[in-house]
Amino acid sequence: DTGVSQDPRHKITKRGQNVTFRCDPISEHNRLYWYRQTLGQGPEFLTYFQNEAQLEKSRLLSDRFSAERPKGSFSTLEIQRTEQGDSAMYLCASSSGEGRELRDFGPGTRLTVL
């Protein structure tokens, strides 16, 4: 296992388009987190899954954002009708139930909305 992976690493899109990002966590980790990181800031929590259940969503996650983890393994984050303010790095992290405070982060997907 090579750690948390994210795809794509970079995405450039035009305003109004939909985009989807994928995160593959460490295989034995049952918890998966999405964060958004804008330039010069620390990551901000978006949402979190335990297995396939989405347990919490931040108020940052507007109705244009949706996240899924259908089989409790990989997760997708979709942004509909992208806006320039959505430009950011989207980070995924995973952890086990026992070591939930120890999170492995992925390399992130950098989104640029033109």
Next chain:
Amino acid sequence: AQTVTQSQPEMSVQEAETVTLSCTYDTSENNYYLFWYKQPPSRQMILVIRQEAYKQQNATENRFSVNFQKAAKSFSLKISDSQLGDTAMYFCAFMRGDNDMRFGAGTRLTVKP
């Protein structure tokens, strides 16, 4: 609400010297975790060190150590014998419960040869 403040946007240090990055946080909780994460340029975030609030002893990981002052809600990171590879953004983070991890805005550290 919990907040994490890193008051030093940028710092620099000469190779082999020691540098301390500051972090303060605000919480009414008694049990929580504190972390320092390192984010090298264009690379993923990795955990440097963590501290459990109920432990009075300061955490240490090789050249990295913390000064945890619970009453003052302060959690500084000391890097000894700085190396060029320590150049990165450093984020202080606070966590209580299962998922509520909050990060500071970060400190950009440059180690100069």
